[in-house]
Amino acid sequence: xxxxxxxxxxxxxxxxxxxxxxxxxxxxxxxxxxxxxxxxxxxxxxxxxxxxxxxxxxxxxxxxxxxxxxxxxxxxxxxxxxxxxxxxxxxxxxxxxxxxxxxxxxxxxxxxxxxxxxxxxxxxxxxxxxxxxxxxxxxxxxxxxxxxxxxxxxxxxxxxxxxxxxxxxxxxxxxxxxxxxxxxxxxxxxxxxxxxxxxxxxxxxxxxxxxxxxxxxxxxxxxxxx
Amino acid sequence: xxxxxxxxxxxxxxxxxxxxxxxxxxxxxxxxxxxxxxxxxxxxxxxxxxxxxxxxxxxxxxxxxxxxxxxxxxxxxxxxxxxxxxxxxxxxxxxxxxxxxxxxxxxxxxxxxxxxxxxxxxxxxxxxxxxxxxxxxxxxxxxxxxxxxxxxxxxxxxxxxxxxxxxxxxxxxxxxxxxxxxxxxxxxxxxxxxxxxxxxxxxxxxxxxxxxxxxxxxxxxxxxxx
Amino acid sequence: xxxxxxxxxxxxxxxxxxxxxxxxxxxxxxxxxxxxxxxxxxxxxxxxxxxxxxxxxxxxxxxxxxxxxxxxxxxxxxxxxxxxxxxxxxxxxxxxxxxxxxxxxxxxxxxxxxxxxxxxxxxxxxxxxxxxxxxxxxxxxxxxxxxxxxxxxxxxxxxxxxxxxxxxxxxxxxxxxxxxxxxxxxxxxxxxxxxxxxxxxxxxxxxxxxxxxxxxxxxxxxxxxx
Amino acid sequence: xxxxxxxxxxxxxxxxxxxxxxxxxxxxxxxxxxxxxxxxxxxxxxxxxxxxxxxxxxxxxxxxxxxxxxxxxxxxxxxxxxxxxxxxxxxxxxxxxxxxxxxxxxxxxxxxxxxxxxxxxxxxxxxxxxxxxxxxxxxxxxxxxxxxxxxxxxxxxxxxxxxxxxxxxxxxxxxxxxxxxxxxxxxxxxxxxxxxxxxxxxxxxxxxxxxxxxxxxxxxxxxxxx
DNA sequence: CATGAATGAGCCTTCATTCAT
DNA sequence: CATGAATGAAGGCTCATTCAT
Numbered sequence: 001x002x003x004x005x006x007x008x009x010x011x012x013x014x015x016x017x018x019x020x021x022x023x024x025x026x027x028x029x030x031x032x033x034x035x036x037x038x039x040x041x042x043x044x045x046x047x048x049x050x051x052x053x054x055x056x057x058x059x060x061x062x063x064x065x066x067x068x069x070x071x072x073x074x075x076x077x078x079x080x081x082x083x084x085x086x087x088x089x090x091x092x093x094x095x096x097x098x099x100x101x102x103x104x105x106x107x108x109x110x111x112x113x114x115x116x117x118x119x120x121x122x123x124x125x126x127x128x129x130x131x132x133x134x135x136x137x138x139x140x141x142x143x144x145x146x147x148x149x150x151x152x153x154x155x156x157x158x159x160x161x162x163x164x165x166x167x168x169x170x171x172x173x174x175x176x177x178x179x180x181x182x183x184x185x186x187x188x189x190x191x192x193x194x195x196x197x198x199x200x201x202x203x204x205x206x207x208x209x210x211x212x213x214x215x216x217x218x219x220x221x222x223x224x225x226x
Numbered sequence: 227x228x229x230x231x232x233x234x235x236x237x238x239x240x241x242x243x244x245x246x247x248x249x250x251x252x253x254x255x256x257x258x259x260x261x262x263x264x265x266x267x268x269x270x271x272x273x274x275x276x277x278x279x280x281x282x283x284x285x286x287x288x289x290x291x292x293x294x295x296x297x298x299x300x301x302x303x304x305x306x307x308x309x310x311x312x313x314x315x316x317x318x319x320x321x322x323x324x325x326x327x328x329x330x331x332x333x334x335x336x337x338x339x340x341x342x343x344x345x346x347x348x349x350x351x352x353x354x355x356x357x358x359x360x361x362x363x364x365x366x367x368x369x370x371x372x373x374x375x376x377x378x379x380x381x382x383x384x385x386x387x388x389x390x391x392x393x394x395x396x397x398x399x400x401x402x403x404x405x406x407x408x409x410x411x412x413x414x415x416x417x418x419x420x421x422x423x424x425x426x427x428x429x430x431x432x433x434x435x436x437x438x439x440x441x442x443x444x445x446x447x448x449x450x451x452x
Numbered sequence: 453x454x455x456x457x458x459x460x461x462x463x464x465x466x467x468x469x470x471x472x473x474x475x476x477x478x479x480x481x482x483x484x485x486x487x488x489x490x491x492x493x494x495x496x497x498x499x500x501x502x503x504x505x506x507x508x509x510x511x512x513x514x515x516x517x518x519x520x521x522x523x524x525x526x527x528x529x530x531x532x533x534x535x536x537x538x539x540x541x542x543x544x545x546x547x548x549x550x551x552x553x554x555x556x557x558x559x560x561x562x563x564x565x566x567x568x569x570x571x572x573x574x575x576x577x578x579x580x581x582x583x584x585x586x587x588x589x590x591x592x593x594x595x596x597x598x599x600x601x602x603x604x605x606x607x608x609x610x611x612x613x614x615x616x617x618x619x620x621x622x623x624x625x626x627x628x629x630x631x632x633x634x635x636x637x638x639x640x641x642x643x644x645x646x647x648x649x650x651x652x653x654x655x656x657x658x659x660x661x662x663x664x665x666x667x668x669x670x671x672x673x674x675x676x677x678x
Numbered sequence: 679x680x681x682x683x684x685x686x687x688x689x690x691x692x693x694x695x696x697x698x699x700x701x702x703x704x705x706x707x708x709x710x711x712x713x714x715x716x717x718x719x720x721x722x723x724x725x726x727x728x729x730x731x732x733x734x735x736x737x738x739x740x741x742x743x744x745x746x747x748x749x750x751x752x753x754x755x756x757x758x759x760x761x762x763x764x765x766x767x768x769x770x771x772x773x774x775x776x777x778x779x780x781x782x783x784x785x786x787x788x789x790x791x792x793x794x795x796x797x798x799x800x801x802x803x804x805x806x807x808x809x810x811x812x813x814x815x816x817x818x819x820x821x822x823x824x825x826x827x828x829x830x831x832x833x834x835x836x837x838x839x840x841x842x843x844x845x846x847x848x849x850x851x852x853x854x855x856x857x858x859x860x861x862x863x864x865x866x867x868x869x870x871x872x873x874x875x876x877x878x879x880x881x882x883x884x885x886x887x888x889x890x891x892x893x894x895x896x897x898x899x900x901x902x903x904x
Numbered sequence: 905c906a907t908g909a910a911t912g913a914g915c916c917t918t919c920a921t922t923c924a925t
Numbered sequence: 926c927a928t929g930a931a932t933g934a935a936g937g938c939t940c941a942t943t944c945a946t
Contacts, residue, residue, distance in 0.1 A: 035929080054367060056282035060916060073931050075917065137363055140423075141280060183439055190420035191413060197366070198412055213409050220446070264905090286941060298943075299906050307941065487908080505819060508734035512937060525910050527938065563901065589815055592875070593732060627900050635891050636900055642872035643865060649818075650864055665861050673899030674853050674862055675789065716926090738920060750922075751927050759920065 039077050042067045043091075046084045047130035055085055055138050085134070086147060092131035093154050096124045100161065110169030115215050117165065118192055122207035122214070125196045132196035162188060191218060265303050268293045272310045273356035281311055281364050311360070312373060318357035319380050322350045326387065336395030341441055343391070344418055348433035348440070351422045358422035388414065417444060491529050494519045498536045499582035507537055507590050537586070538599060544583035545606050548576045552613065562621030567667050569617065570644055574659035574666070577648045584648035614640060640670060717755050720745045724762045725808035733763055733816050763812070764825060770809035771832050774802045778839065788847030793893050795843065796870055800885035800892070803874045810874035840866065866896060 045067040049058050060081050064071040078084050099120040108116060125132050135151075142148040143155065162185050169175035175184075192214065199210070271293040275284050286307050287297040304310050325346040334342060351358050361377075368374040369381065388411050395401035401410075418440065425436070497519040501510050512533050516523040530536050551572040560568060577584050587603075594600040595607065614637050621627035627636075644666065651662070723745040727736050738759050739749040756762050777798040786794060803810050813829075820826040821833065840863050847853035853862075870892065877888070 038930085052367075054280070054282060054364075056280060057367070059914085061914095069930090070932060071915095072917075072919085072933070075919095076930060081916070138280075141283065179443075180439055183436070184443065186421070186424055187417060187440065187443055190423070191417050194416035194420050195412070197416075210409070213406055214413065217405075217410065217413055217444075261905090285939080295905090296907055297941080298908075301942070301944095302905060490909085506732070506734060506816075508732060509819070511935085513935095521909090522911060523936090524912070524938075524940085527940095528909060533937065590732075593735070625902055628902055631895070631900060632891055635888070636895060638873070638876055639869060639892065639895055640900075642875070643869050646868035646872055647864070649868075662861070665858055666865065669857070669862065669865055669896075669899070671899045671901035672903075673895070673897045674857060674866075675897040676851055676854055677898075677903060713926090737918080747926090748928055749920080750929080753921070753923095754926060 042069075042074065042077055043084060043087060044130075047088045047134065050085065050088070051130035051133040055134065082147070085138075085142075088131050089135060089139075089142075089148070090150060092124065092128040092135065093150065095128065096121075097154070097157075099124060104161065109174065110165055110172055111174045111219070113165050114169065114188075115211075115219070117162070118188075118215055118218070119208060119211040121192045122195070122211040125193070125199055126201050126207040129196055129199060129201055132193065136193060136196060158189070159185065188218060268295075268300065268303055269310060269313060270356075273314045273360065276311065276314070277356035277359040281360065308373070311364075311368075314357050315361060315365075315368075315374070316376060318350065318354040318361065319376065321354065322347075323380070323383075325350065330387065335400070336391055336398055337400045337445070339391050340395065340414075341437075341445070343388070344414075344441055344444070345434060345437040347418045348421070348437040351419070351425055352427055352433040355422055355425060355427055358419065362419060362422060384415070385411065414444060494521075494526065494529055495536060495539060496582075499540045499586065502537065502540070503582035503585040507586065534599070537590075537594075540583050541587060541591075541594075541600070542602060544576065544580040544587065545602065547580065548572075549606070549609075551576060556613065561626065562617055562624050563626045563671070565617050566621065566640075566671075567663075569614070570640075570667055570670070571660060571663040573644045574647070574663040577645070577651055578653050578659040581648055581651060581653055584645060588645060588648060610641070611637065643670065720747075720752065720755055721762060721765060722808075725766045725812065728763065728766070729808035729811040733812065760825070763816075763820075766809050767813060767817075767820075767826070768828060770802065770806040770813065771828065773806065774799075775832070775835075777802065782839065787852070788843055788850050789852045789897070791843045792847065792866075792897075793889075795840070796866075796893055796896075797886060797889040799870045800873070800889040803871075803877055804879050804885040807874055807877060807879055810871065814871060814874060836867070837863065869896060 042063070046058075046063045049063050049066060053062070058081075059071075060074055061071045063081075063084075064074050067074075074084075078087075100117060103113065103116040103120055106113075106116070139151050139155070143152040163181060166175060166179075166181050166184060166188075170177055170179070170181070195210065195214070205213075268289070272284075272289045275289050275292060279288070284307075285297075286300060289307075289310075290297040290300050293300075300310075304313075326343060329339065329342040329346055332342070365377050365381070369378040389407060392401060392405075392407050392410060392414075396403055396405070396407070421436065421440070431439075494515070498510075498515045501515050501518060505514070510533075511523075512526055513523045515533075515536075516526050519526075526536075530539075552569065555565065555568040555572055558568070591603050591607070595604040615633060618627060618631070618633050618636055618640075622629055622631070622633070647662065647666070657665075720741070724736075724741045727741050727744060731740070736759075737749075738752055741759075741762075742749040742752050745752075752762075756765075778795060781791065781794040781798055784794070817829050817833070821830040841859060844853060844857070844859050844862055844866075848855055848857070848859070873888065873892070883891075
């Protein structure tokens with residue numbers, strides 16, 4: 001398998017200019033504007049603990065301990081445990097969609113689009129490992145709550161983007177015609193995102209390297225053999 | 227892609243004679259001796275709710291409600307919420323290993339072994355959908371507890387079996403030689419098990435059909451072309 | 453001043469057959485039906501403590517202590533601290549309106565109606581002293597909450613009943629024509645209900661005796677006529 | 679009913695020279711020396727919010743918000759939330775007693791004294807509406823605390839003054855001899871002060887007008903004399 | 905077998921208060 | 926004078942678990 005220009009484009013893309021976001025974050029600094037540094041620090045701590053122990057199993061005390069303050073003090077920065085979760089997830093999704101939108105705007109051919117999306121996904125896993133892990137574990141249950149409706153919306157758009165790409169690929173004879181596309185979509189989606197459960201940033205493989213390997217396995221499976 | 231004898235063997239296997247279990251369940255009828263029927267009924271209810279809402283988010287009262295008794299009454303049948311979880315997971319793993327062991331005992335060639343393992347996995351997903359979903363979500367955190375050491379042990383053996391199969395396949399020139407085998411292992415493992423998160427028993431596709439599709443995607447990716 | 457038949461009717465009325473209630477209590481035993489005895493016991497304790505210390509200043513621990521159980525155990529009987537408050541207040545208002553409705557149904561002349569209403573009020577103070585005290589102190593702030601809308605509704609009907617009685621009395625030349633009726637209404641209303649703040653059941657005066665004295669002052673004044 | 683000289687005296691009295699205070703306020707400028715203007719502004723805000731929401735239900739942050747500073751900044755001006763309350767209540771009582779003392783010093787006859795006291799009370803309601811409302815709601819619970827002993831002391835003196843006036847009136851055949859004086863005292867006291875719960879300064883009626891109406895009802899009753 | 909009632913530990917959250925800047 | 930950030934003590938509530946009946 002050799003890399004097309006499109007794939008190269010995707011794999012080399014470095015900057016992440018914000019495209020049109022999927023949603024406007026409802027938590028734009030809950031009315032106050034406390035020091036963003038401390039705030040982000042706490043949020044990253046929360047994300048890590050949520051990812052490690054699960055959202056429900058995580059106590060705010062634990063977060064506070066790890067962040068070096070008392071449980072009550074968290075509430076100076078955040079409205080609630082849930083609002084931390086919301087901010088973590090929406091922050092991740094916003095960036096993800098910024099990346100995806102840029103890929104889509106490039107109007108690559110189906111195979112290159114798929115490669116670029118996969119690569120972008122691994123980049124997001126690299127950048128938001130904790131958020132992705134949380135997302136994997138909690139999204140299904142959260143999505144039914146009005147507050148987390150943006151998760152459901154994101155899932156919907158996600159499916160649409162990937163399915164369209166697959167369909168375009170089938171039409172263009174880039175992907176096998178005998179695929180059950182919904183199954184293939186799930187296969188791809190899970191295959192990529194579950195990686196967050198074992199991926200460790202800075203662990204020998206760059207996101208791009210992993211993406212390349214995954215693509216090699218995945219693509220040569222669903223591509224029309226040549 | 228055509229099906230080898232080994233694959234056919236795997237796909238047709240119906241019975242599930244218990245092979246040598248990985249572990250002896252410590253919870254064989256927690257000291258009382260209630261009607262096994264009611265007991266299983268409750269356990270299945272618990273599994274369903276655990277799978278739907280997550281173990282932590284599930285209250286013992288919710289289980290009781292769905293099973294048609296009061297929360298306190300559960301403790302006649304089970305020692306604790308945790309012991310229900312343990313029984314659910316160990317029951318699933320015991321059956322899984324019974325299936326795997328039978329496959330391994332057949333000493334098929336690498337490609338057929340892999341096919342048979344994948345097929346067996348989808349059969350277990352079909353039979354223990356809730357348990358698999360719970361396993362996916364909770365195993366990592368549970369495995370560190372002594373009580374759930376059998377999870378870690380199972381994971382270890384799981385990795386060993388799959389890696390060996392892959393290695394044998396590379397040696398036999400059945401699988402591509404340029405694979406990062408650990409990556410390929412994770413890829414396979416996740417790809418198969420995550421299916422539990424969307425699979426619905428009796429939903430148009432039999433486990434064997436899904437297995438075949440997955441194998442088609444996966445195998446033609448990792449198989450040596452040509 | 454001598455007592456008319458109507459007043460005598462009011463003062464002698466003993467039984468309290470439930471007329472048409474103002475509202476259906478939304479808290480009809482929150483889905484369970486735990487022993488009504490213990491439930492009422494706790495509720496009376498809560499009412500007493502609320503009346504003594506104020507609703508906000510009362511901790512559920514305090515209620516539990518006084519009722520002889522642990523704080524958490526209250527939640528077996530009640531959904532929340534607020535639901536106890538609701539039940540206390542609605543129970544009182546339901547009985548009050550049962551009494552008022554019976555008085556109104558008797559279609560007495562204005563002066564007798566007023567006397568009967570005042571007497572009935574003192575009877576309710578006697579029976580629901582704590583509830584009345586709570587009502588006095590908290591109603592204004594509670595009434596704006598949807599959950600306690602029945603308070604506002606009751607106040608509205610209350611004002612209507614009393615104002616009508618006063619107006620009929622003025623028309624019938626039973627009450628002075630030079631009164632500011634809204635002022636007189638408030639005067640009467642407060643005068644009667646504030647008594648709950650100092651009234652002690654079984655303290656020498658029966659509700660009927662106190663009602664008689666109050667009526668004497670309200671109707672005829674404290675000054676020596678002439 | 680016509681107005682005696684004494685009543686006229688009472689109704690026309692405008693100035694409010696401070697007589698001998700009941701107590702020396704312990705909070706005279708809590709150790710700092712901030713601008714008295716800002717201080718009073720904050721105190722009035724606090725009084726308003728206390729009156730609206732109740733002392734316990736009022737957060738120090740709410741006061742700060744309404745006063746246009748941060749919660750912590752209040753502590754530059756005041757020692758504590760409680761000290762604000764104390765200052766509000768003592769300020770009101772000091773002025774009230776200044777007025778009462780002046781009335782008493784005039785040595786009017788019982789009926790005129792009573793009229794003057796009532797009128798003075800309505801004037802205080804007009805001037806210190808919030809403080810009176812707070813007093814009504816919180817005094818009972820506060821009075822037991824050493825810090826608020828001045829409330830109990832004031833109540834004691836209050837009762838003494840009114841009871842004496844009533845007794846003098848009965849002796850002088852100005853008031854009915856068949857009254858239960860303690861009951862009459864409570865009747866009068868409540869009747870007057872509860873008005874604070876609905877009185878709105880600048881709402882059509884001057885304090886003197888309301889006082890006149892109340893006196894008319896209290897002294898002569900609402901019934902047409904027979 | 906099941907219920908009703910209670911326990912007690914722990915959770916999220918609130919809030920008066922402090923204090924360095 | 927005021928702010929930003931934190932403290933620490935409660936407070937309301939949940940929930941797994943127990944146990945007499």
